[in-house]
Amino acid sequence: MTPTPARSDPLTHEVVELIGSVVARYHEEYELAAAEHALTGAQARVLTLLTREPTPMRQIARQLKCEPSNVTGIVDRLEARGLVERRPDPGDRRIKVAAATERGRATAAYLREGLDFAREPLAGLTQLERSMLRDLLQRMLGEEPGAPEPGETS
Amino acid sequence: MTPTPARSDPLTHEVVELIGSVVARYHEEYELAAAEHALTGAQARVLTLLTREPTPMRQIARQLKCEPSNVTGIVDRLEARGLVERRPDPGDRRIKVAAATERGRATAAYLREGLDFAREPLAGLTQLERSMLRDLLQRMLGEEPGAPEPGETS
DNA sequence: TATTGTTATACTCTATAACTATA
DNA sequence: TATAGTTATAGAGTATAACAATA
Numbered sequence: 001m002t003p004t005p006a007r008s009d010p011l012t013h014e015v016v017e018l019i020g021s022v023v024a025r026y027h028e029e030y031e032l033a034a035a036e037h038a039l040t041g042a043q044a045r046v047l048t049l050l051t052r053e054p055t056p057m058r059q060i061a062r063q064l065k066c067e068p069s070n071v072t073g074i075v076d077r078l079e080a081r082g083l084v085e086r087r088p089d090p091g092d093r094r095i096k097v098a099a100a101t102e103r104g105r106a107t108a109a110y111l112r113e114g115l116d117f118a119r120e121p122l123a124g125l126t127q128l129e130r131s132m133l134r135d136l137l138q139r140m141l142g143e144e145p146g147a148p149e150p151g152e153t154s
Numbered sequence: 155m156t157p158t159p160a161r162s163d164p165l166t167h168e169v170v171e172l173i174g175s176v177v178a179r180y181h182e183e184y185e186l187a188a189a190e191h192a193l194t195g196a197q198a199r200v201l202t203l204l205t206r207e208p209t210p211m212r213q214i215a216r217q218l219k220c221e222p223s224n225v226t227g228i229v230d231r232l233e234a235r236g237l238v239e240r241r242p243d244p245g246d247r248r249i250k251v252a253a254a255t256e257r258g259r260a261t262a263a264y265l266r267e268g269l270d271f272a273r274e275p276l277a278g279l280t281q282l283e284r285s286m287l288r289d290l291l292q293r294m295l296g297e298e299p300g301a302p303e304p305g306e307t308s
Numbered sequence: 309t310a311t312t313g314t315t316a317t318a319c320t321c322t323a324t325a326a327c328t329a330t331a
Numbered sequence: 332t333a334t335a336g337t338t339a340t341a342g343a344g345t346a347t348a349a350c351a352a353t354a
Protein backbone atom coordinates (compact mmCIF):
# COMPACT_ATOMS: atom_id res chain seq x y z
CA MET A 1 0.00 0.00 0.00
CA THR A 2 2.88 2.38 0.74
CA PRO A 3 5.67 1.45 -1.68
CA THR A 4 7.35 4.80 -1.15
CA PRO A 5 6.81 5.78 2.47
CA ALA A 6 8.29 9.22 2.02
CA ARG A 7 5.84 10.17 -0.73
CA SER A 8 3.04 11.48 1.40
CA ASP A 9 5.25 12.77 4.20
CA PRO A 10 4.69 16.51 4.52
CA LEU A 11 8.19 17.05 5.88
CA THR A 12 9.71 15.31 2.86
CA HIS A 13 7.53 17.39 0.61
CA GLU A 14 8.79 20.51 2.31
CA VAL A 15 12.41 19.46 1.81
CA VAL A 16 11.75 18.66 -1.86
CA GLU A 17 10.29 22.15 -2.32
CA LEU A 18 13.32 23.68 -0.62
CA ILE A 19 15.67 21.76 -2.86
CA GLY A 20 13.70 23.07 -5.81
CA SER A 21 14.28 26.60 -4.53
CA VAL A 22 17.99 25.95 -4.08
CA VAL A 23 18.21 24.58 -7.61
CA ALA A 24 16.35 27.59 -9.04
CA ARG A 25 18.54 30.07 -7.21
CA TYR A 26 21.76 28.26 -8.03
CA HIS A 27 20.89 28.23 -11.73
CA GLU A 28 19.89 31.84 -11.71
CA GLU A 29 23.15 32.93 -10.17
CA TYR A 30 25.20 30.63 -12.36
CA GLU A 31 23.70 32.03 -15.57
CA LEU A 32 24.16 35.54 -14.22
CA ALA A 33 27.81 34.98 -13.36
CA ALA A 34 28.37 33.42 -16.79
CA ALA A 35 26.62 36.31 -18.55
CA GLU A 36 28.97 38.75 -16.87
CA HIS A 37 31.71 37.19 -18.95
CA ALA A 38 29.51 36.98 -22.07
CA LEU A 39 29.26 33.23 -21.63
CA THR A 40 26.16 31.06 -21.81
CA GLY A 41 25.58 28.45 -19.11
CA ALA A 42 26.70 25.64 -21.37
CA GLN A 43 29.84 27.51 -22.39
CA ALA A 44 30.67 28.26 -18.75
CA ARG A 45 30.21 24.62 -17.80
CA VAL A 46 32.48 23.40 -20.61
CA LEU A 47 35.10 26.04 -19.86
CA THR A 48 35.10 25.06 -16.18
CA LEU A 49 35.36 21.41 -17.16
CA LEU A 50 38.33 22.04 -19.44
CA THR A 51 40.04 24.17 -16.81
CA ARG A 52 40.12 21.14 -14.60
CA GLU A 53 41.47 18.84 -17.33
CA PRO A 54 41.88 18.76 -21.13
CA THR A 55 39.15 16.49 -22.46
CA PRO A 56 38.24 14.76 -25.75
CA MET A 57 35.07 16.05 -27.41
CA ARG A 58 33.22 12.78 -26.87
CA GLN A 59 33.96 12.80 -23.17
CA ILE A 60 32.76 16.38 -22.81
CA ALA A 61 29.43 15.27 -24.25
CA ARG A 62 29.23 12.44 -21.74
CA GLN A 63 29.90 14.78 -18.84
CA LEU A 64 27.38 17.32 -20.12
CA LYS A 65 24.93 14.50 -20.81
CA CYS A 66 24.23 15.75 -24.30
CA GLU A 67 24.91 14.53 -27.84
CA PRO A 68 28.48 14.83 -29.15
CA SER A 69 27.30 16.94 -32.08
CA ASN A 70 26.34 19.73 -29.69
CA VAL A 71 29.81 19.97 -28.23
CA THR A 72 31.24 20.94 -31.60
CA GLY A 73 29.37 24.26 -31.60
CA ILE A 74 30.02 25.08 -27.96
CA VAL A 75 33.75 24.47 -28.29
CA ASP A 76 33.72 26.34 -31.61
CA ARG A 77 32.39 29.44 -29.91
CA LEU A 78 34.81 29.17 -26.99
CA GLU A 79 37.68 28.61 -29.41
CA ALA A 80 36.66 31.63 -31.50
CA ARG A 81 37.13 33.74 -28.38
CA GLY A 82 40.49 32.23 -27.59
CA LEU A 83 39.33 30.62 -24.34
CA VAL A 84 39.80 27.05 -25.53
CA GLU A 85 41.85 25.19 -28.12
CA ARG A 86 41.65 21.83 -29.87
CA ARG A 87 44.72 19.63 -29.66
CA PRO A 88 45.46 16.36 -31.45
CA ASP A 89 45.75 13.17 -29.43
CA PRO A 90 49.20 11.64 -29.99
CA GLY A 91 47.88 8.11 -29.64
CA ASP A 92 44.67 8.30 -31.69
CA ARG A 93 44.35 10.68 -34.60
CA ARG A 94 40.56 10.54 -34.51
CA ILE A 95 40.47 12.25 -31.15
CA LYS A 96 40.53 16.01 -30.60
CA VAL A 97 41.35 17.08 -27.08
CA ALA A 98 39.81 20.39 -26.03
CA ALA A 99 41.84 22.36 -23.50
CA ALA A 100 41.48 25.73 -21.80
CA THR A 101 43.98 28.38 -22.89
CA GLU A 102 45.67 30.73 -20.45
CA ARG A 103 42.92 33.27 -21.11
CA GLY A 104 40.32 30.58 -20.63
CA ARG A 105 41.73 29.65 -17.24
CA ALA A 106 41.76 33.30 -16.19
CA THR A 107 38.13 33.73 -17.26
CA ALA A 108 37.15 30.58 -15.40
CA ALA A 109 38.84 31.91 -12.28
CA TYR A 110 36.86 35.17 -12.46
CA LEU A 111 33.73 33.14 -13.08
CA ARG A 112 34.37 31.08 -9.97
CA GLU A 113 34.82 34.21 -7.90
CA GLY A 114 31.55 35.61 -9.20
CA LEU A 115 29.68 32.54 -8.07
CA ASP A 116 28.73 33.78 -4.65
CA PHE A 117 25.89 31.38 -4.20
CA ALA A 118 26.11 29.11 -1.22
CA ARG A 119 29.27 30.83 -0.13
CA GLU A 120 27.54 33.93 1.16
CA PRO A 121 24.46 32.14 2.54
CA LEU A 122 26.66 29.45 4.01
CA ALA A 123 28.52 32.10 5.96
CA GLY A 124 25.44 32.33 8.16
CA LEU A 125 25.90 28.76 9.30
CA THR A 126 28.28 27.62 11.98
CA GLN A 127 31.10 25.22 11.24
CA LEU A 128 29.12 22.40 12.84
CA GLU A 129 26.01 23.21 10.85
CA ARG A 130 27.96 23.27 7.61
CA SER A 131 29.42 19.85 8.30
CA MET A 132 25.95 18.56 9.15
CA LEU A 133 24.67 19.93 5.86
CA ARG A 134 27.58 18.31 4.05
CA ASP A 135 26.85 14.92 5.59
CA LEU A 136 23.15 15.11 4.83
CA LEU A 137 23.75 16.12 1.21
CA GLN A 138 26.32 13.37 0.81
CA ARG A 139 23.86 10.78 2.00
CA MET A 140 21.17 12.18 -0.26
CA LEU A 141 23.49 11.82 -3.23
CA GLY A 142 24.43 8.29 -2.26
CA GLU A 143 28.09 9.21 -2.15
CA GLU A 144 28.70 7.33 1.05
CA PRO A 145 30.77 4.17 1.04
CA GLY A 146 28.53 1.25 1.88
CA ALA A 147 25.71 2.54 -0.28
CA PRO A 148 26.97 1.88 -3.82
CA GLU A 149 24.41 2.99 -6.42
CA PRO A 150 23.33 0.31 -8.88
CA GLY A 151 24.40 1.30 -12.37
CA GLU A 152 27.99 1.93 -11.45
CA THR A 153 29.70 -0.69 -13.57
CA SER A 154 33.16 -0.29 -12.14
CA MET B 155 42.03 40.86 4.23
CA THR B 156 39.24 38.34 4.56
CA PRO B 157 36.10 40.09 3.35
CA THR B 158 34.37 36.75 2.80
CA PRO B 159 35.53 34.40 5.52
CA ALA B 160 33.85 31.40 4.00
CA ARG B 161 35.65 31.76 0.67
CA SER B 162 38.75 29.80 1.47
CA ASP B 163 37.08 27.42 3.90
CA PRO B 164 37.53 23.88 2.55
CA LEU B 165 34.35 22.71 4.26
CA THR B 166 32.33 25.45 2.58
CA HIS B 167 33.91 24.55 -0.73
CA GLU B 168 32.88 20.95 -0.19
CA VAL B 169 29.29 21.97 0.52
CA VAL B 170 29.22 24.20 -2.57
CA GLU B 171 30.40 21.28 -4.69
CA LEU B 172 27.72 19.05 -3.17
CA ILE B 173 25.04 21.61 -3.93
CA GLY B 174 26.32 21.69 -7.49
CA SER B 175 25.85 17.93 -7.64
CA VAL B 176 22.35 18.18 -6.23
CA VAL B 177 21.47 20.84 -8.80
CA ALA B 178 22.87 18.74 -11.65
CA ARG B 179 21.00 15.65 -10.57
CA TYR B 180 17.76 17.51 -9.94
CA HIS B 181 17.84 19.05 -13.39
CA GLU B 182 18.68 15.79 -15.03
CA GLU B 183 15.75 14.02 -13.44
CA TYR B 184 13.40 16.92 -14.05
CA GLU B 185 14.14 17.02 -17.77
CA LEU B 186 13.84 13.24 -17.92
CA ALA B 187 10.47 13.22 -16.19
CA ALA B 188 9.26 16.01 -18.49
CA ALA B 189 10.49 14.19 -21.59
CA GLU B 190 8.46 11.14 -20.61
CA HIS B 191 5.40 13.28 -21.23
CA ALA B 192 6.88 14.85 -24.38
CA LEU B 193 7.39 18.12 -22.52
CA THR B 194 10.45 20.34 -22.45
CA GLY B 195 11.69 21.61 -19.11
CA ALA B 196 10.22 25.06 -19.71
CA GLN B 197 6.87 23.60 -20.73
CA ALA B 198 6.80 21.39 -17.63
CA ARG B 199 7.59 24.35 -15.40
CA VAL B 200 4.82 26.48 -16.90
CA LEU B 201 2.32 23.64 -16.75
CA THR B 202 3.15 23.02 -13.10
CA LEU B 203 2.82 26.72 -12.42
CA LEU B 204 -0.61 26.93 -14.07
CA THR B 205 -1.79 23.83 -12.24
CA ARG B 206 -1.27 25.70 -9.01
CA GLU B 207 -3.07 28.82 -10.22
CA PRO B 208 -4.31 30.43 -13.47
CA THR B 209 -1.83 33.18 -14.31
CA PRO B 210 -1.58 36.15 -16.71
CA MET B 211 1.10 35.81 -19.36
CA ARG B 212 3.16 38.65 -17.97
CA GLN B 213 3.24 37.12 -14.53
CA ILE B 214 4.34 33.76 -15.93
CA ALA B 215 7.32 35.53 -17.46
CA ARG B 216 8.17 37.10 -14.13
CA GLN B 217 8.05 33.76 -12.34
CA LEU B 218 10.13 32.09 -15.07
CA LYS B 219 12.49 35.06 -15.04
CA CYS B 220 12.37 35.37 -18.81
CA GLU B 221 11.01 37.88 -21.32
CA PRO B 222 7.23 37.95 -21.84
CA SER B 223 7.65 37.27 -25.55
CA ASN B 224 8.99 33.81 -24.76
CA VAL B 225 5.90 32.82 -22.83
CA THR B 226 3.75 33.23 -25.91
CA GLY B 227 5.41 30.32 -27.67
CA ILE B 228 5.56 28.06 -24.64
CA VAL B 229 1.87 28.55 -23.88
CA ASP B 230 1.08 28.20 -27.61
CA ARG B 231 2.64 24.75 -27.64
CA LEU B 232 0.93 23.68 -24.43
CA GLU B 233 -2.39 25.01 -25.73
CA ALA B 234 -1.96 23.17 -29.04
CA ARG B 235 -1.81 19.95 -27.03
CA GLY B 236 -4.86 20.81 -24.99
CA LEU B 237 -2.97 21.04 -21.71
CA VAL B 238 -3.53 24.75 -21.21
CA GLU B 239 -6.02 27.39 -22.31
CA ARG B 240 -6.08 31.18 -22.52
CA ARG B 241 -8.96 32.94 -20.80
CA PRO B 242 -9.94 36.61 -20.90
CA ASP B 243 -9.68 38.68 -17.75
CA PRO B 244 -13.07 40.14 -16.87
CA GLY B 245 -11.58 43.30 -15.43
CA ASP B 246 -8.91 44.12 -18.04
CA ARG B 247 -9.32 43.13 -21.65
CA ARG B 248 -5.60 43.41 -22.33
CA ILE B 249 -4.86 40.51 -20.02
CA LYS B 250 -4.93 36.84 -21.05
CA VAL B 251 -5.00 34.41 -18.18
CA ALA B 252 -3.40 31.04 -18.91
CA ALA B 253 -4.91 28.10 -17.06
CA ALA B 254 -4.31 24.35 -16.99
CA THR B 255 -7.08 22.24 -18.50
CA GLU B 256 -8.30 19.01 -16.94
CA ARG B 257 -5.86 17.12 -19.16
CA GLY B 258 -3.13 19.52 -18.18
CA ARG B 259 -3.74 18.91 -14.51
CA ALA B 260 -3.68 15.15 -15.06
CA THR B 261 -0.38 15.39 -16.96
CA ALA B 262 1.09 17.57 -14.22
CA ALA B 263 0.06 14.97 -11.64
CA TYR B 264 1.83 12.20 -13.56
CA LEU B 265 4.83 14.48 -13.92
CA ARG B 266 4.95 15.06 -10.19
CA GLU B 267 4.83 11.33 -9.53
CA GLY B 268 7.69 10.75 -11.94
CA LEU B 269 9.85 13.20 -10.07
CA ASP B 270 11.45 10.75 -7.73
CA PHE B 271 14.40 12.91 -6.92
CA ALA B 272 14.89 13.82 -3.32
CA ARG B 273 11.93 11.67 -2.38
CA GLU B 274 13.74 8.38 -2.82
CA PRO B 275 17.11 9.57 -1.49
CA LEU B 276 15.38 11.34 1.37
CA ALA B 277 13.83 8.05 2.39
CA GLY B 278 17.26 7.07 3.66
CA LEU B 279 17.20 9.87 6.21
CA THR B 280 15.47 9.74 9.52
CA GLN B 281 12.67 12.10 10.43
CA LEU B 282 15.06 14.11 12.57
CA GLU B 283 17.67 14.32 9.85
CA ARG B 284 15.09 15.48 7.36
CA SER B 285 13.94 18.26 9.63
CA MET B 286 17.56 19.25 10.20
CA LEU B 287 18.09 19.37 6.45
CA ARG B 288 14.94 21.46 6.09
CA ASP B 289 16.12 23.97 8.67
CA LEU B 290 19.58 24.27 7.17
CA LEU B 291 18.21 24.77 3.65
CA GLN B 292 15.74 27.34 4.92
CA ARG B 293 18.50 29.33 6.54
CA MET B 294 20.62 29.07 3.41
CA LEU B 295 17.76 30.51 1.39
CA GLY B 296 17.25 33.30 3.89
CA GLU B 297 13.64 32.27 4.41
CA GLU B 298 13.84 32.59 8.15
CA PRO B 299 12.23 35.49 9.93
CA GLY B 300 14.85 37.47 11.76
CA ALA B 301 17.37 37.18 8.96
CA PRO B 302 15.96 39.53 6.30
CA GLU B 303 18.18 39.63 3.23
CA PRO B 304 19.30 43.07 2.12
CA GLY B 305 17.83 43.87 -1.26
CA GLU B 306 14.26 43.18 -0.23
CA THR B 307 12.70 46.57 -0.78
CA SER B 308 9.45 45.84 0.98
C1' DT C 309 33.30 -2.95 -38.89
C1' DA C 310 33.44 0.39 -35.04
C1' DT C 311 34.63 4.88 -33.24
C1' DT C 312 35.59 10.11 -33.29
C1' DG C 313 34.32 14.28 -34.63
C1' DT C 314 31.76 16.95 -37.77
C1' DT C 315 27.98 18.66 -40.74
C1' DA C 316 23.08 19.30 -41.90
C1' DT C 317 18.57 19.81 -40.22
C1' DA C 318 14.78 20.87 -37.32
C1' DC C 319 12.85 22.29 -32.96
C1' DT C 320 12.82 24.86 -28.66
C1' DC C 321 14.31 28.53 -25.63
C1' DT C 322 16.09 33.04 -25.21
C1' DA C 323 16.49 38.30 -25.70
C1' DT C 324 15.52 42.44 -28.41
C1' DA C 325 12.67 45.41 -30.92
C1' DA C 326 8.49 46.74 -33.10
C1' DC C 327 3.59 46.19 -33.35
C1' DT C 328 -1.66 45.86 -31.74
C1' DA C 329 -5.19 46.42 -28.45
C1' DT C 330 -6.47 48.03 -24.63
C1' DA C 331 -6.08 51.16 -20.37
C1' DT D 332 1.18 57.72 -22.39
C1' DA D 333 1.63 53.39 -20.42
C1' DT D 334 0.70 48.40 -20.18
C1' DA D 335 -0.42 43.37 -21.92
C1' DG D 336 0.34 40.34 -25.30
C1' DT D 337 2.06 39.26 -29.68
C1' DT D 338 5.02 39.04 -33.81
C1' DA D 339 9.50 39.11 -36.15
C1' DT D 340 14.18 38.16 -35.85
C1' DA D 341 18.53 36.30 -34.51
C1' DG D 342 21.52 33.46 -31.59
C1' DA D 343 22.21 29.43 -28.82
C1' DG D 344 21.32 24.65 -27.10
C1' DT D 345 19.41 20.25 -28.20
C1' DA D 346 18.54 15.62 -30.74
C1' DT D 347 18.71 12.96 -34.99
C1' DA D 348 20.78 11.37 -39.05
C1' DA D 349 24.40 11.09 -42.32
C1' DC D 350 29.26 11.76 -43.35
C1' DA D 351 34.72 11.66 -43.43
C1' DA D 352 38.78 10.20 -41.16
C1' DT D 353 40.84 6.92 -38.44
C1' DA D 354 41.12 2.68 -35.76
